[in-house]
Amino acid sequence: MAFDLSITRFVRAFVVILVVLALVSVVGLYFESGLSALPEPLLFLYISVVLAYGVFRQELEHPRVQVAFGIGVAGYGALVYLQTGGIFWLVLGIAAVVIIGRNVLFLRE
DSSP states (O other): HHHHHHHHHHHHHHHHHHHHHHHHHHHHHHHHHHHGGGGHHHHHHHHHHHHHHHHHHTTTHHOOOOOHHHHHHHHHHHHHHHHHOOOOHHHHHHHHHHHHHHHHHHHEE
16 A cells, blocks of 8 residues: 555656646747747647646546547647658557547547
8 A cells, every 4th residue: 555655656746747847848948939839848738737637636547538638649749740740740649539539439428
């Protein structure tokens, strides 16, 4: 039981650090490059916040959280693919859309 609690604390601390880094990235890039540099860090912030919500509410397995996370990952994959190309980002975006579709079907049931 103590092991589970320490893992939970570690994961929560990691997610908080991830959200803080994403927020610092958004603010820093805004002041450095203006609005044109914000789409990628804003998507990263969105994904981090959805992950934090799922971790702290213990709802990572819930289809709503998975759909929201999948939308963020699909958006991030599409954005990076359009900016740089690369088959990895295209495959990541397609996989996220498949996950979204599967979870939307679960939400309808």
